Amino acid sequence: MHIDWAALGQVFGVSLAVTVGVVGVFTLGIIGTSRTAQPQPQAAAGGASPVARTGAYACFALCAAVVAYGIYLIVA
Numbered sequence: 001m002h003i004d005w006a007a008l009g010q011v012f013g014v015s016l017a018v019t020v021g022v023v024g025v026f027t028l029g030i031i032g033t034s035r036t037a038q039p040q041p042q043a044a045a046g047g048a049s050p051v052a053r054t055g056a057y058a059c060f061a062l063c064a065a066v067v068a069y070g071i072y073l074i075v076a
Contacts, residue, residue: 022066025059032056 033048033056048056 018066022063026063029056029059029063032059 032052035048035052
């Protein structure tokens, strides 16, 4: 049995980088939906500005795209 250690290390490195990246982008999405520009007593539910909310939705869409691509690679 022969193990290609270089390929195994490459898969490990890419998997680690993508995992950390997706978790970071998802975290930015959560922060974008929860932050307010200025603390206000009558802030709306969610409390984020429209620009922050749009950026957060873009982060969530990127996470969904990465997950969909991973599922595509597994199925194909």
